[in-house]
Amino acid sequence: MKFDKTVNTFLTLLSVLMILITAFFVERLITHNNVSSVYTSKLSLTGAKLSDDLYAKVSKTMVQKTDNGSLTQYEIEIVNSGDTDITNWNLKMAYFPTVKVIDVYNVEGAPEGDSYIFTPLYNNMTIKAGESCEFGMSIDASADYAPTSMVLTGFKLDPTGSTLGNKLISALFVLWIVFCASYMVVKYNSISFLKKQKNDIRIILQSMNTFISFIDAKDPYTRGHSRRVAMYAAEISKRMHLTESEIQNVYYAGLLHDAGKISVPDAILNKPGKLTNEERQLVQNHTVAGGNMLKQLSSLKGVRETALYHHERFDGKGYPEGLKGSEIPLYARIVGVADSYDAMSSNRVYRRHLSKDEIIEEMQKGSGSQFDPEIVPYMVDMINDGYVNVVKMETAEDESGDDKLHISEEDIPGLYMGL
Ligand SMILES: [Fe+2]
Structure with missing residues (x-):
């Protein structure tokens, strides 16, 4: 009896947990498309290709003398020459206390330790295969500073649809079905057990009623x-x-x-x-x-x-x-x-x-x-x-x-x- 209540409570908690986990992954699937593996690529800012998929074209559009050294305005185009979309990306640039990022466009920027992180403001945070994205920044720094490389981190979309997210969700659905089937078997057994127990108790009580009526009759x-x-x-x-x-x-x-x-x-x-x-x-x-x-x-x-x-x-x-x-x-x-x-x-x-x-x-x-x-x-x-x-x-x-x-x-x- 107590066992049955414990099993019921356990199964209820487990189903709530399964629903929450499934909801989490479904939400990720919907909001982040078919998110797959993490992608990291070092981008040269000299226009050279450092990876097969991504490279950057950088041009200086303005240079102005300042007390610190010079204010330089850069335009950066990240080209995705691969055959997979890159989403949820950000760029990390080496950054020193003497370097000041004065302004950015098409991206948001914020310092983080000895790095400066750029995150895109548009295009659903995705650089589609064969396309590029552009952003700009103005840096006030000593004359000998020039950003040489940036590291892009994002998620690579698998065009075959066989993504990690899809695999996880498929596995969860299989688990879910197994769980539901197991739950029904346990529940069925539990109901059969209780029915049998109820019947056994009736037999015991009926036997005792009969016996006690003999004592009472005396x-x-x-x-x-x-x-x-x-x-x-x-x-x-x-x-x-x-x-x-x-x-x-x-x-x-x-x-x-x-x-x-x-x-x-x-x-x-x-x-x-x-x-x-x-x-x-x-x-x-x-x-x-x-x-x-x-x-x-x-x-x-x-x-x-x-x-x-x-x-x-x-x-x-x-x-x-x-x-x-x-x-x-x-x-x-x-x-x-x-x-x-x-x-x-x-x-x-x-x-x-x-x-x-x-x-x-x-x-x-x-x-x-x-x-x-x-x-x-x-x-x-x-x-x-x-x-x-x-x-x-x-x-x-x-x-x-x-x-x-x-x-x-x-x-x-x-x-x-x-x-
Ligand atoms: Fe007695």
Whole structure:
């Protein structure tokens, strides 16, 4: 159950991540066309070709004397003689503190460390194959300074369309399809698992309903007792923050805690007067009988131990083994408290039920002697906040005279039945 929630959360986060990555690359594809590999080329400013693809034609259009040396105006044409477009380019020129770039046109310029970077203002930042672009700059520098080379960095477009961007996006789409297919398989398996689990739980509950009806039939005064104890015990476990599967097992343990009563003769169970020692022995033996009967039910953890030890006392004076404190299994301590509450709040053949205040007093009096003192406060809270009354109403007879003793999935607080 928890595993399923974790898988769902993981898959949702993964799909969001995949969407973001895909969106990022699609955006790059749209805004930067078919961007492929990074292209770097050194440009000679003397008109010589330094690479097969790009070269620059440089001409001085004006020279003026200044205090610094001279103001020189250059016109630069970058020619792309290759067969691929170059996009998103910039030019890096060596630059010294004594050199001042006074003005530029068709480009923007900014110093960066010991370089000066030009970026184009037009033509979608692309120099198409077979075409050129022009820009100009005015430099104030000492007479012996002349820019000799620039380094152009850009992205080369692959005319075949087999670009890095395209490959990435294709790979992402394949990944996306694989992911979607895997997600559907996991989801399908998860739904099948939950359906099977739901069905298994129904079978367990139906079997328990049948069995509990045998116990109830033996003792009309305890009708609904097993179901109420199971609900109280599960609620205590929930408030103690036990795990979902532990709460579920406590519920089952509560349902079957008195299974051994099936072995006690009806006449003794329903005897209004005082029991003889021998009769009391037989009644108390329902714990051992229950433990033996439930040996086969090892798949429901703690159920057998609860039937065997729910009449142990925290101070070691209980039965059948006189276990003490934490020697008594936790489920049995929880069910022991829930069982006693239900006994005190129900009419018996020999007495009427106690009042709310009397029950709380008894609970607190027994805390640390009969009951685990760490569990009693949860039960007292459930009495004070009215939870126990809700359970009573839910398990009472309705107007048509039908009792509502049938156990349903909703009774188990830890049970996750969502599909
Ligand atoms: Fe019992």
